Each structure stands twice: as structure tokens, then as C-alpha cells.
Amino acid sequence: ETGVTQSPTHLIKTRGQQVTLRCSSQSGHNTVSWYQQALGQGPQFIFQYYREEENGRGNFPPRFSGLQFPNYSSELNVNALELDDSALYLCASSLDPINNSPLHFGNGTRLTVT
Amino acid sequence: KQEVTQIPAALSVPEGENLVLNCSFTDSAIYNLQWFRQDPGKGLTSLLLIQSSQREQTSGRLNASLDKSSGRSTLYIAASQPGDSATYLCAVPQGGSEKLVFGKGTKLTVNP
Numbered sequence: 450e451t452g453v454t455q456s457p458t459h460l461i462k463t464r465g466q467q468v469t470l471r472c473s474s475q476s477g478h479n480t481v482s483w484y485q486q487a488l489g490q491g492p493q494f495i496f497q498y499y500r501e502e503e504n505g506r507g508n509f510p511p512r513f514s515g516l517q518f519p520n521y522s523s524e525l526n527v528n529a530l531e532l533d534d535s536a537l538y539l540c541a542s543s544l545d546p547i548n549n550s551p552l553h554f555g556n557g558t559r560l561t562v563t
Numbered sequence: 564k565q566e567v568t569q570i571p572a573a574l575s576v577p578e579g580e581n582l583v584l585n586c587s588f589t590d591s592a593i594y595n596l597q598w599f600r601q602d603p604g605k606g607l608t609s610l611l612l613i614q615s616s617q618r619e620q621t622s623g624r625l626n627a628s629l630d631k632s633s634g635r636s637t638l639y640i641a642a643s644q645p646g647d648s649a650t651y652l653c654a655v656p657q658g659g660s661e662k663l664v665f666g667k668g669t670k671l672t673v674n675p
Contacts, residue, residue, distance in 0.1 A: 537604075548661065553609065
């Protein structure tokens with residue numbers, strides 16, 4: 450059973466650029482959630498995808514968008530990068546969309562915006 | 564709006580001590596609470612998930628309790644070891660429950 454994998458592990462971008470982060474969910478999981486974690490803070494919910502549809506969104510602007518594919522892997526896209534977007538981006542997969550089973554997190558993508 | 568607070572923010576103890584980490588939440592209408600561990604620069608590892616119908620959950624040297632009415636949970640770590648050094652976070656569902664709200668975590672250092 451493979452766990453949640455994220456790519457790339459690290460990324461450096463310039464303000465105004467666009468970025469795509471990728472996540473492969475754990476085998477058998479149909480739900481993927483994305484979180485942003487700033488240094489010293491707890492993760493903040495960005496959005497969730499369940500069976501290829503967005504199933505909830507946190508307080509993030511529209512320049513944060515996502516996709517889920519038929520194999521339940523997912524992408525997070527961020528347009529017009531800002532300095533404050535620098536953070537650890539975490540992907541989590543689960544068996545259900547209402548978080549009534551443990552979330553399985555990947556090791557994250559560390560994004561630095563200069 | 565659900566808010567989660569964890570006290571203390573940091574804790575340093577000698578190896579072998581038993582310790583308690585605290586988590587409080589403002590909206591008691593939750594159906595579960597999760598505790599996670601995060602090593603530096605890494606993702607989160609789920610430790611325990613307590614359903615609202617349960618009072619506590621145990622895994623090895625870890626024991627988590629949940630008191631919904633008072634909006635509190637505690638994570639008890641017995642006989643701490645240097646390998647327990649990490650940040651511990653608690654989280655509860657909010658809204659339609661697709662969203663987890665996290666505390667800022669307690670950074671634990673266990674000294675040999």
C-alpha cells in the first residue's frame with residue numbers, strides 16, 4: 450500500500466508566476482484535501498476534492514484552484530504568486546469526505562516566492 | 564467559527580517523564596477530534612482519532628481523551644523518549660465537515 454506522495458518537494462518561484470503542485474493519494478482513497486501551512490502555524494484548509502468534484506473551499510482567493518483526476522490524484526494551481534504564498538503545501542487523502550476517518554498526509558511541497 | 568487552541572506552545576522534558584498536551588476548541592458540536600504528529604519539514608502523521616461517542620482512545624504509550632461539553636482534549640504520553648520529539652497538533656471538523664481546523668501545535672522536545 451503506497452502512501453500519499455507529493456511533488457516537487459521544494460520549489461522557488463518569483464512573484465507573479467504560476468505554480469502547479471501534484472499529489473498522488475493513498476491507494477483506495479477517493480478524497481483529497483489541500484492545506485497551506487505557514488511557518489509556526491497550523492495547516493489552513495484550502496479545498497477538498499471528492500470524486501473529481503470540488504467539495505468545499507476555505508478562505509483562499511480564486512487564484513488558488515485545483516483538479517482531481519479519475520485515479521484520484523490531484524493538482525493545486527496557484528496563479529499570480531505573492532510573497533505571502535510562501536509556505537508548506539500539504540496534501541491529504543482519506544476514505545471519506547467528512548473527515549470521519551484518519552487523514553493521511555504527504556510530506557508536502559515547500560514553496561518559496563521571492 | 565471554530566477555533567482551536569493548544570497549550571503549551573512548547574515543552575521540554577527529560578526522557579522518561581509522563582506528559583500531557585492540551586487542546587481546546589470553541590464549538591463543541593464536533594463528531595470527532597484527531598491528534599497528529601509533525602516532524603520538522605515533514606507532513607502530518609495521524610496518531611489518534613476519537614469519535615464524539617468515545618471518551619478516550621489509546622495507542623501504545625499514547626492516550627487521548629475528549630470532553631465535548633467542556634471543549635477540551637488531552638494527549639497523554641507515557642514514559643517519553645527522545646524519538647517523541649516533534650510538534651503535536653489537534654484538529655476538529657468544521658462546517659460541512661470537509662474542513663479540519665487545526666491548532667498551532669505544541670512543540671515537544673524530549674532530552675536524553
